[in-house]
Amino acid sequence: MAENRQLTNAKSAKNDEFYTQYADIQKEVNAYLDFNPDTFRGKTVLLPCDDPEWSKFTRFFAENFERLGLKKLISTSYAAASKKIGTGAKKWGDWYQPSLFESESPQFDAEKTGVRGKIFVLDHDTNANGRIDLDDLEWHYLEGDGDFRSEEVCRLRDEADVIVTNPPFSLFREFLAWILGECKSKCKIENGKCKIEAATKNTKDTKKFLILGNKNAVSYTEVFPLIKGNLMWSGVTEWAGGMWFETMDSTDVDKVVDGKNMKNVASVWFTNLEHGRRHSPLELMTMADNIKYSRHKEIRGKGYFTFENYPAIEVPYTDAIPADYEGIMAVPRSFIDKYCPEQFEIVGIAEGESGKELGLKAVPKELKKLNRSLRDGQLYYMKDGYPEKPFARILIRARRGK
Ligand SMILES: C[S@@+](CC[C@H](N)C(=O)[O-])C[C@H]1O[C@@H](n2cnc3c(N)ncnc32)[C@H](O)[C@@H]1O
Secondary structure, eight states, X not given: OOOOOOOTTOOOSSOOOEEEOHHHHHHHHHHHHHHOTTTTTTOEEEEOSOOTTTOHHHHHHHHTHHHHTOSEEEEEOOOGGGOOOOTTXXXXXXXXXXXXXXXXXXXXOTXXXXXXXXXXEEOSOTTOSSSOSGGGOEEEEOSSOOOTTBHHHXXXXXXXXXXXXXXXXXXXXXXXXXXXXXXXXXXXXXXXEEEOXXXXXXXXXXXXXXXXXEGGGGGSTTTHHHHHTTSSEEOSSOXXXXXXXXXXXXXXXXXXXXXXXXXXXXXXXEESSOOSGXXXXXXXXXXXXXXXXXXXXXXXXXXXXXXXXXXXXXXXXXXXXXXXXXXXXXXXXXXXXXXXXXXXEEEEEOSHHHHHHTTOOOOOHHHHHHOTXXXXXXXXXXXXXXXXXXXXEEEEEEOOOO
16 A cells, blocks of 8 residues: 655644554554454454554554454544644645555545545455455545544444554543443434543443553543553553654654654553453562662662651552552552552552542641642652652552452
């Protein structure tokens, strides 16, 4: 398929055009197959927000259609005219060019190409060459621009068993709600867009998904209850180092590889597909050994302190969690990357209303005057007579053979 998209000079305050690399998709998806070779067998997989003509998601799933045992693959793209490229960008008509794949297809329509979304479907051997692969994809224009909230894409979601994509960064919360929302019963179609209530209950039977999102999403009020409730977890690829994406914003580039502008983003996979890594417990030292041998200067020879407003110890690094501690521990958000639900229970998050509900005592007024960044619902400790707060903390407790 042609990859001749030109989106240069796309300066953006909120750029949603980041493209996932084939190797990253391959590595992640293959890990689910290692755990269960039938993860995708007999399933309809939907790749929304995906720009099938050049997305590596479409390419990977189409090329591996038979190996994965898919029943059907559906990809949808978002119209060029609707894309959020950036405030400094030219009008879409000045940068957009249909791909050769599209413009040489009999169904090409110059009136529709920039303003309509497209749908690509793969479910049978169209060219009768004995296998189902990329060359068997069929496509047509959608009725609308391909917005995932449109009625026609909602219907595709309802048809799908598994939803896989890197959704627009600016709409992550809404996208997750869209996957998990009991849209059929709850959404009201208004001007062609669904209004979806985020579902945090009864989601055991909802769609399976594998999506990319920012690490910080862990503490979103729409996301954390799902993680705490074991309805969503980190994917297989480890979080350290972020991920590299091809970016369309030529003014915000971290490196250029083979002529492609690349940007490092703090993105991680989130899923409700089972995989082996999340059931591997962390190997940890006892509290005494941490105090003696920890590689972290905050712990070695010093130990762990307790917060002023909550009976939890501060554990600034996941690898410094003391294996033998029975009480509540405050750990960094990145703990979720290593979270094994058989080893630990998530008690809550020390943020805003959630922190208040957990019983974190309010910060006294006189201390708020000393440190104006302190908020009720957050943990704080005293250092040299001055109140300090740690970075975002998740509260956990060890499971002991329960
Ligand atoms: C982060 S990019 C990822 C693209 C592709 N999935 C990949 O990873 O290579 C998100 C894509 O979603 C598209 N998009 C933005 N808003 C959308 C919406 N409301 N509905 C559908 N797609 C949207 C953007 O134009 C962009 O192409």
